[in-house]
Amino acid sequence: MLSKSFCLDDAFSNIRCNIRESPHSMQRRIIWKTCNFTRFYCQLDQKACFESERTLTLVGDSDDPLYADVPRPPRKMSERKPYPTPMKVLIQRAKEEKEARKAQPCRMLEEPPDNGLLVPELVEVAHQVYRARQSVLFGLSKLLQVVPVQRCRFCSEVHIGHAGHEIRTCTGPNSGFRSASHVWKKGGVQDVVSFPKCFHLYDRVGKPRVGHDERYRIPRIPAILELCIQAGLEIDEYPTKRRTRPVYCIEGRIVDFEMVNKMDEMDRNSYPGIVDTLVDPDVGTNMEELRNSASPSHTNCVDKSSDKVGKSLTELSSTTMGSWFEMISGAKNIMEKYSVKTCGYCLEVQVGPKGHKVRMCKASKHQSRNGLHAWQEATIEDFIGLNYVWHVRDVNCPALDNNLKRYYGKAPAVVELCVQAGAPVPDEYRSMMRLDVASPERDEVDLVA
16 A cells, blocks of 8 residues: 555656646646556556465465375475474473483483383384395395386486386476486486485494594494394394393483493302302393394295295285385384484484484585584484385376376385386375376367366
């Protein structure tokens, strides 16, 4: 309203200044300015209506449960990842922990794995996840010999099939000169599923952080493998400390008295008569039996792998998809007890109660953090790269058209690869793959509203 009144005042002032003009010229000037004002106001009203409709449409699409399972486009690098747990809940937990430390400065941690002990019911789950991961990698290596994978040379886009799609979603270098079209090349297993790496922790409770000066001395292994090791998996190449007694928390610091107890046991061993009367010989054998019973057998994995070679393509794809879902569900169960951290701006992941202190973040606002990561709670998509791809209903049909992309669905690359190899479509992804949507032909695009 202020801009309108300002424009009208200017118009009337000009009219008063030119009052000595002839009546015909003054009349023409008034008519011309009135018409221009009318056009200007109409353009403003149309723009406001367009913005309001656009806002309502975007909000409606985001709240529509029919499209809730469609993977969102990648976020901007300057934006932080959303928190899985609301910030208010995290602040409330921190306040409760602070009050508990004040009420009881010295206390023994009772719940595993915070006290350094293993969660008994998750030891077998860790071995199942490890075996499932081995089965998935083996099955993908065999399926890629039949169903090829294409990946873009300039971005992270992946497509399952003999030829890449024509959907213009490339965000790589010089994508504007190519009209956002992808340039395809042959891909591999690492393009279908990715396992981000993290630092291996020998003692997840006593020394949960890796310093910047230790970044070259400590090995980096896949995060899912590190999660299985902390949950009870034993691998000789990556040793880890196993405790038999819980640790203590003294004014927020973790104190381990197990070394003192071991020294006492060494002193008692020098008096075997007293040891027999004070120490039960069965103490400590349950942990060894648990490790031996749940330890993965390399020969069993080799036998299973040799059996899969003779299977048909459909059976192999179904087995691979089953192992994939077993790995995902098992990893989710372990992550409920064993914490996993991720950076809020980049793809770095660390398994453990705290993130490391290695200054290697190059994402947005890393200068203000001196290269340190902005750690937060991780989700399964941060832990395992699902890598969503466009779903192809018929392999023999032409490539996916850019004008029909709203009729196409998506699925994780592993699921899409197994489905094209002959595995049945899982019920979890039927809606996401848009199997109930009939896409028009290319010559019918202009006829669709």
